[in-house]
Amino acid sequence: KEDKSSPIQVLTMMMRDLPAPSPGAVEMYKAAMDQNWNKVLQRVTEKPDECKYVDPTCTYTPLHIVVLGRDSSNPSGRLSAVRAILVAHPDSAKVQNAADGLTPLHLACMIEDETPEKLEEDLAVVRLILEMSRKAINILNRNGYSALDAHIIAMSKQKRKGDLSSFRRPRQARKAGTSMSILKTLLEEDMQGSLARPLDVLFECNSLAVLEQLALEEAQASSSKLRSRRQARSSGSSVDNTLSAASTNFTNFWVWEWALVLFKSDSRRRNTQYNRQLPIFSAMHAAAQVKDCPIPFLMLTMRAYPSQVRAPDESTGNLPLHTVAGWETTDPSSISRKSMALSALVSEYPGATKIRNKSGKTPLSLALETGTSWDNGVRRLTTFSREPSFRVSSR
Numbered sequence: 001k002e003d004k005s006s007p008i009q010v011l012t013m014m015m016r017d018l019p020a021p022s023p024g025a026v027e028m029y030k031a032a033m034d035q036n037w038n039k040v041l042q043r044v045t046e047k048p049d050e051c052k053y054v055d056p057t058c059t060y061t062p063l064h065i066v067v068l069g070r071d072s073s074n075p076s077g078r079l080s081a082v083r084a085i086l087v088a089h090p091d092s093a094k095v096q097n098a099a100d101g102l103t104p105l106h107l108a109c110m111i112e113d114e115t116p117e118k119l120e121e122d123l124a125v126v127r128l129i130l131e132m133s134r135k136a137i138n139i140l141n142r143n144g145y146s147a148l149d150a151h152i153i154a155m156s157k158q159k160r161k162g163d164l165s166s167f168r169r170p171r172q173a174r175k176a177g178t179s180m181s182i183l184k185t186l187l188e189e190d191m192q193g194s195l196a197r198p199l200d201v202l203f204e205c206n207s208l209a210v211l212e213q214l215a216l217e218e219a220q221a222s223s224s225k226l227r228s229r230r231q232a233r234s235s236g237s238s239v240d241n242t243l244s245a246a247s248t249n250f251t252n253f254w255v256w257e258w259a260l261v262l263f264k265s266d267s268r269r270r271n272t273q274y275n276r277q278l279p280i281f282s283a284m285h286a287a288a289q290v291k292d293c294p295i296p297f298l299m300l301t302m303r304a305y306p307s308q309v310r311a312p313d314e315s316t317g318n319l320p321l322h323t324v325a326g327w328e329t330t331d332p333s334s335i336s337r338k339s340m341a342l343s344a345l346v347s348e349y350p351g352a353t354k355i356r357n358k359s360g361k362t363p364l365s366l367a368l369e370t371g372t373s374w375d376n377g378v379r380r381l382t383t384f385s386r387e388p389s390f391r392v393s394s395r
Helices: 007-014 027-033 037-046 048-052 062-067 075-088 090-094 104-109 116-132 134-138 147-160 178-187 196-205 207-235 254-273 283-289 295-304 306-310 320-325 332-348 350-354 363-369 374-383
Strands: none
Touching: 007 147, 007 196, 027 037, 027 048, 027 062, 037 048, 037 062, 037 075, 048 062, 048 075, 062 075, 062 090, 062 104, 075 090, 075 116, 090 104, 090 116, 090 134, 104 116, 104 134, 104 147, 116 134, 116 178, 134 147, 147 178, 147 196, 147 254, 178 254, 196 207, 196 254, 196 295, 207 254, 207 295, 254 283, 254 295, 283 295, 283 306, 283 320, 295 306, 295 332, 306 320, 306 332, 306 350, 320 332, 320 350, 320 363, 332 350, 332 374, 350 363, 350 374, 363 374
């Protein structure tokens, strides 16, 4: 039974049935409720101030109601109504209802059908709203969810309608990229804050599927690594150089695909912020750069791209372990995640603890600089750092 506080249950409660218009509702609002788009357009022309109306019962505006008219038999008319209202009153895109704090953009992102045709309709509405009101992307509802969060929750809910034991996409053909079209459109905007929050929402909505997949991957990786280390010992090689085989078991797992898109977006934003030339994308480095990245996603990335754990960043010389060691954490949850992330990365590549970045710093140096305690990471790092290569050179 799903927790009532889970994102999917919270969103479900928000999508309550609309009450009838209040007795004093303006004609535009009533026309929107009746999905009479021609009349909505007429009222926008004749009485543009009706765009500002807020119904006292549900505190929605005409734009909210038009956005909710997904079951309309005239989608082009609905889109015209959205455009007309936004042109007449752009600020209507930022109005939040009293009960849940939902903007029209939140509602547009809360899809109810993942078929390509319906997603294309919702995408057109999302693009129109963002075109007229860029700031709407950063408005949070009463539960602290952005429009991006709401879209992730809504898509997760749609996926629940299928086979819960299936991690891969349905076998039937889908229009390429359609399921991610709204996600990618939202990520193109100038969003504030870290993408750790959307990643958290993605994991929380799909935790069972992610953890089951991760358990399978860890078991296979453990067996693979054990065989590699036996071979290394028999040949006299260092066990530190053993490398897990890259997994392709979950490449079509939709949650993983979405996590990768979020990682790519975050990496692109960081490079743009610091005016750096966009490097070849490294999923492992991107995941490590998201402070508070959900640990299961970090570990799945490690299973998909094990060689990237050993590949230094071209500009800084940081390995993923350096990056995580540099996370500045203060609250207990972040401290715990950093500790688990350090442990996972050290287990995968113990030799990383002895490697210095281009600033001459080891992961241990960075961990100490950011206040990491002995029990929350330093002990793990020092276990593999007690070799001459760790000491500062006297030259």
